[in-house]
Amino acid sequence: MAFIDYYKALGINKNATEKEIKTAYRKQARKYHPDVNPNDKEAHKKFQEVNEANEVLSDPDKRKKYDQYGTDWKHADQFEQQAAQQQYNGRNYDSGRAYSGGFTEDDFSDFFNSMFGGQGGGFGGSRGQARYKGQDFNAELNLNLRDVYHSHKQTLTVNGKNIRITIPAGIENGQTIKIKGHGGAGVNNGPTGDLYITFNIANDPEFKRVGNDLYKTAHIDLYTAVLGGEITVGTMDGRVKLKVPAGTQNGSKVKLKGKGFPKYKKEDEFGDLFITYDVKIPTNLTDEQKRLFTELAKS
Amino acid sequence: MPQQALISADEFCTSHNIEFSYMRNLQEFGMIELVTRHEVNYIPENQLEKLERILRLHDDLDINLEGIHAVTQLLQRISQMQSEIIRLQNRLRLYEDF
Numbered sequence: 001m002a003f004i005d006y007y008k009a010l011g012i013n014k015n016a017t018e019k020e021i022k023t024a025y026r027k028q029a030r031k032y033h034p035d036v037n038p039n040d041k042e043a044h045k046k047f048q049e050v051n052e053a054n055e056v057l058s059d060p061d062k063r064k065k066y067d068q069y070g071t072d073w074k075h076a077d078q079f080e081q082q083a084a085q086q087q088y089n090g091r092n093y094d095s096g097r098a099y100s101g102g103f104t105e106d107d108f109s110d111f112f113n114s115m116f117g118g119q120g121g122g123f124g125g126s127r128g129q130a131r132y133k134g135q136d137f138n139a140e141l142n143l144n145l146r147d148v149y150h151s152h153k154q155t156l157t158v159n160g161k162n163i164r165i166t167i168p169a170g171i172e173n174g175q176t177i178k179i180k181g182h183g184g185a186g187v188n189n190g191p192t193g194d195l196y197i198t199f200n201i202a203n204d205p206e207f208k209r210v211g212n213d214l215y216k217t218a219h220i221d222l223y224t225a226v227l228g229g230e231i232t233v234g235t236m237d238g239r240v241k242l243k244v245p246a247g248t249q250n251g252s253k254v255k256l257k258g259k260g261f262p263k264y265k266k267e268d269e270f271g272d273l274f275i276t277y278d279v280k281i282p283t284n285l286t287d288e289q290k291r292l293f294t295e296l297a298k299s
Numbered sequence: 300m301p302q303q304a305l306i307s308a309d310e311f312c313t314s315h316n317i318e319f320s321y322m323r324n325l326q327e328f329g330m331i332e333l334v335t336r337h338e339v340n341y342i343p344e345n346q347l348e349k350l351e352r353i354l355r356l357h358d359d360l361d362i363n364l365e366g367i368h369a370v371t372q373l374l375q376r377i378s379q380m381q382s383e384i385i386r387l388q389n390r391l392r393l394y395e396d397f
Contacts, residue, residue, distance in 0.1 A: 030360050035352050036370060038378070173392070174385035208393050211386070 004111050006053035006066065014067070018058065025054040039176070039196075041138075052112050062116060134193035135184035141197050143167070145204035149236050149262065158182065158195060165197070170212065170264035173201035207236065212271025214260045217278050220244055225279040235259045235273055242275065250279040305334055305341035315354060325353060328368050 007014055010024040028050040030036070037043035056062045139158055151169040155162050163182055171177070176198045183193020208215040218233050228246030232239050235256065242254065253276050260271030285293065312319050319340070325331045331350050334341045342350060349371075356362045356370060 026361060030362075033356075033360055035355055035359075036374065038374065039381075172385060173389050203392065210390060210393065 002111065004049065004052070004109060006056050009049045009053040010057065016057075021054070021057050025050065025058070029054075049109075052109060056112070056116070065116075133191045134186040136193045137183045137195045139195065139197050140200055141167075142200045142202070144202050145207065145209060146236070148199070148201060156197075163195075167199075168265055169262040170266075171199050171201070172264065173199065175199050175264075206234070209261055212261045212263050214271065214273045216273065216275055218242070218275045219278045219280055220248070221280050222282055224248075225250070225277065233275060236261070244277070248277055248279070250277065252277050304344040305336070306344065306347065308333060308340035308342055311342055311350075317354070322350075324364060325350070328364060330368060330371060 007016070010016075010021065010028060012020055012024045016024070029047065032043045032047035032050055034040075034044050034047060037047075056066050137158060139156070141154075141156070148167060148169060148171050151166060153164055153166050155164045157163075161182075163179070165179055168177075176196050179195040179197065181192045182195035186192050203209075206216060214236065216233070218231060220229075220231055223229075224231065224244050225248045226246065228248070229244050231242050231244055233242050236259070240256065240259070242256075253274050256273040256275065258270045259273035263269040263271065282289070308319060308322060312322065322331070322333065322340075322342075326333050330353060331346045332343060333346075334343055353367050353371070356367050357364075362370065
């Protein structure tokens, strides 16, 4: 548990007036407020520190104690005992509005809790009996491309609890979904936090995915490319027969409409599958084959 | 069209200790949608998250309506850009991994 310099957190000196503290706090809170820094864990942490600093420095009693013990706070045990016997009236709230930015009293540092015994008043310092939404949890889920071709249910263990979620088909790599009500418990009957799951979807060795479209390379031999023919190609939902027209060039593409990836949250809508032909040039020709190719070249 | 839950605007205002005129201003700014049924005002459920965020910005950070309007528009733009970054990262990954 480390000492936290609350003056430094607010960027003020030790002689700062109440007005200077308030101004500095407002400035820092605007900068780091979770609502203006969505999904920024660093900003969230900084916001908590700033909030905690304000909680202490804007309250004359707490500020006095903080200044008194300062870096020597570990010897504040006696003070804590006194504090436990006192009835604090510092929590003089006037609003029942929930702050649902994920900040709860649990977010006060160990340093704060050790010194002030968890007397956090919450953001703004004026919200007694305030209902706080529980903390939002963040999790990552690693899946293969084929896992997200179909919607499926999966059981996850988050903070020791098993939850069963539906992973919708077509979800994108890096995409985050919100599972409402599976975060931390609320404070004072506040709503439960939410769970945010970010999906890491590995590339597939066979298919490249670009949005809802898939790309794949099909190898064909020279004779099929020259004379035309039929090949079988694997798609995400089975194999299909493809007619290769005579005179197919190396690198040419065909589009298989609707054989791509499912569109996210759009039932029965799919992207396209693009097949690129890779013409294999025969090697290790026999003498007879060489002769025939030479004849062809002359014709 | 799926049915949308409606929350009584009066109840919301009472529990959040705000005047209905503030909500009306937000509606006029185009920041939230309100629904009127039989002369009673309601908040569609899908507006709730947005509305709560606006109230937090107003309360916690002392930002006025014009400021909140600017902030929400910028946040929306950030969100669009983040989606675009994810899309581009995924494209780039194709060239890095293959």
